[in-house]
Amino acid sequence: MLSAKRLLLFSALCLAVGATAPAPAQTAPAAAPASQAPIQQVPQQATPQQSTSAPGNPQATPLTQNPTATNSATQNSNDQQPTAEPGTGDQGMFVFKKQVEEVVLHATVLDAQRHPVPYLNKSDFTVYENGVPQTITSFRREDVPVAMGIVIDNSGSMRDKLQKVNDAVMDLIRASNSDDQVFIVNFSQQYYLDQDFTSNANLLRAALHQVAMKGSTALYDAIVASAVHLENNPQLQKKVLLVITDGEDNMSEETLAEAARHLQRENGPTLYAIGLTGLGLSGEGRQALQELADRTGGVAYFPASLAEVNDIAREIAHDVRSQYIIAYRPNHQGATPSFSALHVTAQAPGYGPLTVRTQTGFYNGSKK
Secondary structure (H helix, E strand, O other), X not given: OOOHHHHHHHHHHHHHOOOOOOOHHHHOOOOOOOOOOOOXXXXXXXXXXXXXXXXXXXXXXXXXXXXXXXXXXXXXXXXXXXXXXXXXXXXXXXXXXXXXXXXXXXXXXXXOOOOEOOOOOHHHXXXXXXXXXXXXXXXXXXXXXXXXXXXXXXXXXXXXXXXXXXXXXXXXXXXXXXXXXXXXXXXXXXXEEEEEEEOOHHHHHHHHOOOOOEOOOOHHXXXXXXXXXXXXXXXXXXXXXXXXXOOOOOOOOOOHHHHHHHHOEOOOOEXXXXXXXXXXXXXXXXXXXXXXXXXXXXXXXXXXXXXXXXXXXXHHHHHHHOOEEEEEOOOOOOOOOEXXXXXXEEOOOOOOOOEEEOOOEEEEOOOO
């Protein structure tokens, strides 16, 4: 499980979002010894609100940021706050009305040639929970704003790949909904929130350069912490994690099973993974990324070269923007926390066999 120290740090960060940040003198850690030189920072070309926390900076703490970065995220969050009642009016259309608990699924439908299938109707879908058909209470297909965490491996083996990766991430951001809220986590043996939720592309670009290469890869720890951050910032209902790495986990306190459990919480994120092939990414590492993506309804990509990463990023952006949103009211409300298996099918006149890609199950009521 996530260590108590890290959970506490992450909880404090999440509570700070949307509130006025305390004065730096109250929150800054003690100054580092003079012998510890801080990592060279990226010049602040975009805006004074840019985050300056980075791995290797003695003033940076894992999963925290300086007060300026919190203010930036808070301001951006306030700018995106819907003015209408959830589920009503033009400003609130992308939020489901939740008079009772609903399970919300984000589904991609593919035909036999693996092409996306648009324009299906509610009646074309059947949702099964633990093998029992459910009544669909809400259905739509539209490009809704997304809360997205971009989690990038900064271990030493990524040194020569990061420029291409950063370019691809910026392509994804440019191809996404302009109202998406995105945060950046850089990780190696530690994981750092270098930019909290924002739709400002300049801030995100700056955060991609807040790095310090180290050898180890705490992949599962970074995924769990990022999933918790998404869960604790519920302004946008649709959630996505994009993980980019060239190696398998060799440093985490978390296990693959615990990472999967956090991702499969009720209404959890869809995970997309880009596994850069090389000596560090073994068959076991590929299988782990594939499993996490499959369980959440996402996709794991394993490009043969860096030249493919830009096209993959744009494909992910298109996939996220063209999903069906399906909701139903589960029968387990108030029940003891347990795992519920999910399966969604689709069939429609004029189409052959259709494949629905969505999460394969969830832990209802579980917050551990």
